[in-house]
Amino acid sequence: MPSEPAAAPGERRQSDDADTDTGTDAGGDGDGVRSDGGNVPQAHTVRLELDDEPGQLLAALQPIAENGGNLLSVYHERGNVTPRGRIPVEVDLECAPDRFDAVLEGLREHGVTVTSAGTEEYGGEVTVVLVGHLIETDLSDTLQRLTECANAAVADIDLSAASGTGTGEPSSARVRLRTREGRTADVLDSVRTVADDKGFDVIEPVEGRR
């Protein structure tokens, strides 16, 4: 899912230009480090609890878009029921910092229980391609272990299975992980560990100071 900035594009352009015009060298390396992060969308993880009834999930997601949030991923733990008989859902979303309160307000107004919000901020992102017998080795278990061990949220996954599983041909999956700012190297370490364990190859991005 493409991440459309929640702020009006015109506003962002203006602030970018202002940075250029003042020619501030605060960033030092000029590698596109934005010193004023005012309206740059930030990622948030929100945990919700829903009644186990049809239509509940859609009703819960609507207020997010209505209040300027951009959905990144939804993890619907259907098999997992809270002591109160409700279903926990983890939502990753992106929005301008000044919209986040409105998003939470909108959820509560719709009667959605927000169990935690905003504390888990995934400002970084890293994409890897996994190669191996991904389906035969329980893909959802792999993703869950990535989430747990790597301390990252799986934002999305694209799977390209070999024609007909069981052919012995490896499959590939592109996995986009949202990570805490500056923790990409740790996350990649953990991804390698999980992959080693499951006998996958990891094609990781080139790490650089860019």
Added chain:
Amino acid sequence: MRLAVLGAGAVGRAVADLAPSYGHAVTALADSSSAVVDPGGVDVGAALARKDAGDPLGESDPGDALAAEYDALVEATPTTLGDAEPGFSHLRTALERDRHVVLANKGPVAERFADLRALEADSAGDVYFEATVGGAIPACATVADLGPERVSAVRGVLNGTANFVLSRMAAEGLDYDHVLAEAQDLGVAEADPSFDVEGTDAALKCVILANLLREADCGSIEELRERALTLSDAAVEGIRDIPGSALDLAAEDGRTVRLVGEATRDGVRVGPRLVPENGTLAVSGTRNIVEIETEHAGGLAVSGRGAGGEETASAVLADVGRLPDPER
């Protein structure tokens, strides 16, 4: 300058051929079975014509070339691992005679760097090895110019065969075996491509670069002996197991896959990596690229031909040009 050229493969031949146009004379030229030696200057064309006709290069033994009159020895015999012989002994003999050595052979630099520096320290001769990394690309010289102590990392695409295979797979949607066969038909890949596609060749180059960075932190040969890396210290993955589907998934996301080697003070890693499709590292075909991360000047990149006789010979002859002039 008078040059003795050991090795008459693509690189040795091109060095001998081009040397006169750089103002140097070839006083000896050897392959593994014979040599031609002439203190007044070898007739390189005639010697290579003899070799092409299936005859010996000349009347002399290969050992005579090593003992001949020369100012610099050009070591362009095939790279060997482990003890890096016989290349290492050639280097030793020349340095013990206080002659300079210019290496195109990666073995002595990647596998016995501290031994090499120890011999150099006891000799009036200097050792240069630009041609061991990235063919025509001035990788070592650029690191030396910037000051290795101010370079934090060097990474790049350092194997043309692997890069050809990956870029063809991505562009044509063909599988590994198909593209490899095509590369072998074109002479881009060897009959046994393992050295290239398993990442060994790229890893040797990265070990050489990492040793240059580590050397900058060492105060003595003893310290260098402890810190110098060899191929066995490198984490290496090749490209054999990459399915077309992985390249497709990368392409859908605006990326592609390249065999990228990275040398830092912490060590060497070589493996297939995701790079932006239009980024600097996504060179295509047999092209190589070296990216240098510096402390004060950000990133620098040099791309060019990473293999080939004349290309590599140009790096050898650039090194010869760096040697002190014996006339002064």
